Amino acid sequence: MKSLVLFYSRTGTTTKVANALGTALSADIKEIKCPRYQGGWFAYLRAGYDSVKGRLPPIDVPDLSFDEYDLVIIGAPIWTSYPALPLRSFLARKPKLPSRVAVFFTLGGHSPAEKAVKMVEGLLPVPLEASLELPHDQVIEGRDSDTIETFVAKLNAIDG
Template identity: 35%
Template sequence: MKALVVYYSRTGNTREVAARIADELGCDIEEIHDTQKRTGIIGFIKSGYQAARGKDTVLEPYEKDPSSYDLVIAGTPVWAGKPSVPISTYLKENRSKIKKVAFFCTYGGSGAEGTFRTMKEILGMEPIETVAITEREIKEDTCDCKIEPFVRDVEEPFREPSEPR
């Protein structure tokens, strides 16, 4: 299986989870960069507002072509119960190039279900697996108990019948 972990991270939480997933899978990873400034309290407020409204953004050019991968694992922070604007934009721009997808999100309190539902609607396909990881699980370094089963489950459809689990 050739997989790509693609993610956006405003604060670093999603970046940390993306790196762990890519390391576990031994696959490529790419961070999506927005052309809009999203730092500080103003960036936080603007980001939530744009996500709630379903707005798009202009992304910096990315290096990896998702059509070159069997699986794209898309990761995002939850913004106002939705995926981040940069990841929503990426999924819209690449929906015809993605063969299979899995989702992960990081969040502070709630909104994972709505985030995954929106990502599924954007792509028009079911993810093979999802995982939601809280900010607390990241800070307390307890998220591996969610990441390891997620990785195992995303590998399953691509595993040869003779390969051990």
Template identity: 35%
Template sequence: MADILVTWFSRSGSTERLARALAQRLGADAEPILASGSYAGATGFVRGVWQSLQRRMPPVRSGADPGPYRLVVVGAPVWAGRPAAPVRSYLRQHGPRIQGLAAFCVSGSGAAYDGVFDDMAELAGRRPIATLSLAQRQVLADEADAAIEGFAARLHEAGAAAA
């Protein structure tokens, strides 16, 4: 078992793609956050946006207990300017067990969504030590390598400082 866990929810696959690339660079364990309901297609998209606007927390499950990890890196798609509802659920459920938190998000615009990270911090009960915002087009076009490397380096530096 590694001492870092990368976990994420992904509706379209772009957040998963970023999460897996980051986990590989960090030598981290990788586990998706699984929602109980489907977010596929137009109906799923609308359901997801509605849940995010309403700050809903649908049931989720994840294979890895975050408690033993020194650092948990949580990835979220941005829905209506907020973290995807399944990520909200995961952080509310597991936040107290997370020792160190880092976060990334993938959005249509790639804008720096400070509100997304503020929501994630509130739900987890701690501020992320580092954050990363990327546009979906960057991730899908493999144009995010430099940003991923920089984020991974910040996480390694933070880990070395904590040791």
């Protein structure tokens, strides 16, 4: 099975999870870039404001052929209870994804993942296979390995 982890990360927390998933699944790892939200507090405030308004930003996505992948795992932080806007911009492009798609989110204590998962489900052309939600503190403190292992085992069990 050939897998891809495609993610957006503003601060690096989601990058840590993407790298862990990529290693555990021997997957390719690619990052969605969004210069609009790079930087400090001003970029943070702009991201929150745009998220509340639902303004999709321009993004830079690696040149990919999703046809070569059996599984694509997409990931992003949760902003104002929804997937980060760069991930939403990617999904709004209606990419031709494989039949197996999973999602992972990093989140602060104030934004539960349910709305974000439901939104992604509504934007995907295929059913969402699995979802993973990891609190920011758990990732930063390195207490995420068991949760990641369980998620990877679930994906492998579906495959096998």
